[in-house]
Amino acid sequence: MSPKTLYDKIWDAHVADESDDGTCLLYIDRHLVHEVTSPQAFEGLRMTGRTVRAPDKTIAVPDHNVPTTLDRANAETMTEDSRIQVDALDKNAKDFGIHYYPVSDVRQGIVHIVGPEQGWTLPGMTVVCGDSHTATHGAFGALAHGIGTSEVEHVLATQTLIQKKSKNMKVEITGKLNPGVTAKDITMSVIGKTGTAGGTGYVIEYCGDAITDLSMEGRMTVCNMAIEGGARAGIIAPDATTYAYCKGRPHAPKGAQWDKAQAWWETLFSDDDAHWDLVVTMKAEDIAPSVTWGTSPEDVLPIDGVVPAPESFTGGKVDAVKRALDYMGLTAGQKLTDIEIDTVFIGSCTNGRIEDLRAAAAILKGKKVKDGMRAMVVPGSGLVRAQAEEEGLADIFKDAGFEWRMAGCSMCLAMNPDQLAEGERCASTSNRNFEGRQGYKGRTHLVSPAMAAAAAITGKLTDVRDMM
Amino acid sequence: MEKFSTLSGIAAPMPLVNIDTDMIIPKMFLKTIKRSGLGGNLFDEMRFDRQGNEIADFVLNKPAYREASVLVAGDNFGCGSSREHAPWAIADFGIRCVISTSFADIFYSNCFKNGILPIVLPQDQRDALMKDAEKGANARIEIDLVAQTVTSSDGDVYTFEVDSFKKHCLMNGLDDIGLTMEKVASIDTYEVQLSAERPWV
Numbered sequence: 067m068s069p070k071t072l073y074d075k076i077w078d079a080h081v082a083d084e085s086d087d088g089t090c091l092l093y094i095d096r097h098l099v100h101e102v103t104s105p106q107a108f109e110g111l112r113m114t115g116r117t118v119r120a121p122d123k124t125i126a127v128p129d130h131n132v133p134t135t136l137d138r139a140n141a142e143t144m145t146e147d148s149r150i151q152v153d154a155l156d157k158n159a160k161d162f163g164i165h166y167y168p169v170s171d172v173r174q175g176i177v178h179i180v181g182p183e184q185g186w187t188l189p190g191m192t193v194v195c196g197d198s199h200t201a202t203h204g205a206f207g208a209l210a211h212g213i214g215t216s217e218v219e220h221v222l223a224t225q226t227l228i229q230k231k232s233k234n235m236k237v238e239i240t241g242k243l244n245p246g247v248t249a250k251d252i253t254m255s256v257i258g259k260t261g262t263a264g265g266t267g268y269v270i271e272y273c274g275d276a277i278t279d280l281s282m283e284g285r286m287t288v289c290n291m292a293i294e295g296g297a298r299a300g301i302i303a304p305d306a307t308t309y310a311y312c313k314g315r316p317h318a319p320k321g322a323q324w325d326k327a328q329a330w331w332e333t334l335f336s337d338d339d340a341h342w343d344l345v346v347t348m349k350a351e352d353i354a355p356s357v358t359w360g361t362s363p364e365d366v367l368p369i370d371g372v373v374p375a376p377e378s379f380t381g382g383k384v385d386a387v388k389r390a391l392d393y394m395g396l397t398a399g400q401k402l403t404d405i406e407i408d409t410v411f412i413g414s415c416t417n418g419r420i421e422d423l424r425a426a427a428a429i430l431k432g433k434k435v436k437d438g439m440r441a442m443v444v445p446g447s448g449l450v451r452a453q454a455e456e457e458g459l460a461d462i463f464k465d466a467g468f469e470w471r472m473a474g475c476s477m478c479l480a481m482n483p484d485q486l487a488e489g490e491r492c493a494s495t496s497n498r499n500f501e502g503r504q505g506y507k508g509r510t511h512l513v514s515p516a517m518a519a520a521a522a523i524t525g526k527l528t529d530v531r532d533m534m
Numbered sequence: 535m536e537k538f539s540t541l542s543g544i545a546a547p548m549p550l551v552n553i554d555t556d557m558i559i560p561k562m563f564l565k566t567i568k569r570s571g572l573g574g575n576l577f578d579e580m581r582f583d584r585q586g587n588e589i590a591d592f593v594l595n596k597p598a599y600r601e602a603s604v605l606v607a608g609d610n611f612g613c614g615s616s617r618e619h620a621p622w623a624i625a626d627f628g629i630r631c632v633i634s635t636s637f638a639d640i641f642y643s644n645c646f647k648n649g650i651l652p653i654v655l656p657q658d659q660r661d662a663l664m665k666d667a668e669k670g671a672n673a674r675i676e677i678d679l680v681a682q683t684v685t686s687s688d689g690d691v692y693t694f695e696v697d698s699f700k701k702h703c704l705m706n707g708l709d710d711i712g713l714t715m716e717k718v719a720s721i722d723t724y725e726v727q728l729s730a731e732r733p734w735v
């Protein structure tokens with residue numbers, strides 16, 4: 067048999083039908099659904115009299131525009147149009163008989179945190195969701211990617227997707243990370259190197275010591291931002307770390323089923339002589355705590371850098387950088403550590419897991435956020451929140467002056483009332499620094515949780531290594 | 535879905551690189567549970583000020599481009615989220631074709647599901663069409679999906695690649711779900727095999 071990559075193996079195991087031109091029907095093992103990109107899909111099913119083919123493999127949770135304030139049980143806190151979407155999801159979940167975690171359920175949270183936490187996401191699966199950060203689930207050695215609403219409807223109706231195969235790209239991070247450098251810095255540095263279109267047409271497999279050394283939380287952070295690098299999906303081969311995380315989760319297999327599953331999972335790795343269409347290698351030692359300065363995730367630099375000049379770029383990027391600096395209110399040559407911020411957001415499907423909160427709390431312990439700073443922590447799920455309370459992390463955040471919120475997407479995309487005002491500047495652990503992403507004319511600097519905590523204390527973008 | 539075979543129209547130039555889905559349709563317009571009516575908010579934050587007044591120098595507000603049906607855009611158009619609201623807004627505005635050097639994956643496939651043709655051309659050809667588009671309303675670009683060509687206002691002809699299945703569906707306005715339903719036997723067979731081989735799924 068010809069050697070295969072991990073992606074090839076998962077792909078081959080899911081082809082339900084193949085046409086002569088290579089267009090395949092790919093079988094979908096898990097379909098995750100949220101309130102923003104699904105209403106039109108369910109509407110489509112109703113209009114055509116179709117049903118959900120595999121309700122048992124379909125999991126819904128509202129996350130994007132639910133309030134994260136403590137009083138959210140009170141319906142008044144939700145705007146009318148948000149409530150309509152959440153009510154529609156409630157009704158659709160009930161009518162079509164799919165698994166559902168309502169806002170009132172402690173297991174509710176960001177869909178990409180809930181899936182793994184509940185054991186829905188497992189190695190070797192195909193996972194889709196009407197959300198680009200579905201890439202997160204690739205951390206389990208699952209083929210996971212975002213889809214549009216028409217495709218959501220297609221998966222609901224047929225449990226398959228019409229797909230053509232992507233190319234194989236390997237991103238290898240060798241060696242060990244230095245102290246203060248995290249999974250977030252890895253994934254941002256890769257995008258800084260390859261650009262936001264560098265992964266277009268590829269599925270990226272991340273490998274190398276620095277990747278296998280990561281916990282599942284860290285691996286999810288890395289895969290989460292594969293989409294910012296333009297890739298269809300990011301994926302990491304399953305190993306003992308993966309199995310340990312999955313074992314005992316509510317929807318993970320048990321007993322003999324587990325053994326059978328693990329035996330298959332252990333075959334899921336890229337063969338030594340597999341073909342790669344593109345290989346990118348980086349040394350872990352070369353990666354520093356990183357921060358974005360512009361309005362594209364590729365606008366990333368080590369924290370000890372300076373804001374670049376537009377002229378140092380070429381092509382269309384020159385104008386894009388001019389526009390970005392103007393939008394961000396920055397001047398070329400300015401030290402990144404001189405940039406003052408007024409808001410800190412810790413959360414999102416990139417960095418809203420327990421380990422992220424631990425990393426931030428370790429920096430914040432016994433310290434206070436700078437006067438006038440608006441700082442908030444939005445745990446990725448109700449269970450992350452509960453665990454952080456049990457571990458005493460919530461108290462550290464609250465004592466430092468952070469708001470301690472309920473679970474949801476919140477200021478990652480600012481569809482709920484958590485938004486930046488015009489000109490406000492935020493150190494954020496989320497994944498997108500696009501214009502207006504966190505609020506109209508709001509300015510976003512993407513950082514790791516530890517870097518966000520450091521910035522909250524000093525009121526400026528800060529090298530976390532100086533605080534360790 | 536509306537069929538697409540040929541198009542002759544005004545092309546609006548948007549040379550900015552990395553135009554993302556948040557620019558195409560800002561998130562406050564994602565709270566709808568309908569597909570229609572988003573065209574009024576296409577590029578909302580670039581097109582209108584906070585009071586809702588048009589920003590005069592934004593390309594689609596210029597008299598020459600109000601009726602544009604083609605966009606010629608900078609590299610990596612449509613990056614960002616998977617929101618299909620982006621192609622819905624583009625189509626609702628009346629744009630049926632976007633030309634760039636590259637598109638983000640999800641956006642690219644979302645276009646085909648909404649009667650929009652995304653065309654990838656090499657940089658020099660895209661740049662030539664960008665110049666063409668800058669001439670305003672007199673410069674009409676012709677697109678022929680059947681022949682897979684774009685013809686500039688000066689008569690230069692560029693050919694483009696498109697997946698044959700996607701082309702077929704777009705030309706015939708075919709609904710993917712209906713097509714897949716015809717293959718339901720393969721899905722049934724797959725599921726039987728799946729429950730034997732990987733019962734935990």
Ligand code: SF4
Nearest residue numbers: 199414415475478479
């Ligand atoms: S946390 Fe942000 S990136 Fe993640 S699913 Fe929510 S909105 Fe999308």
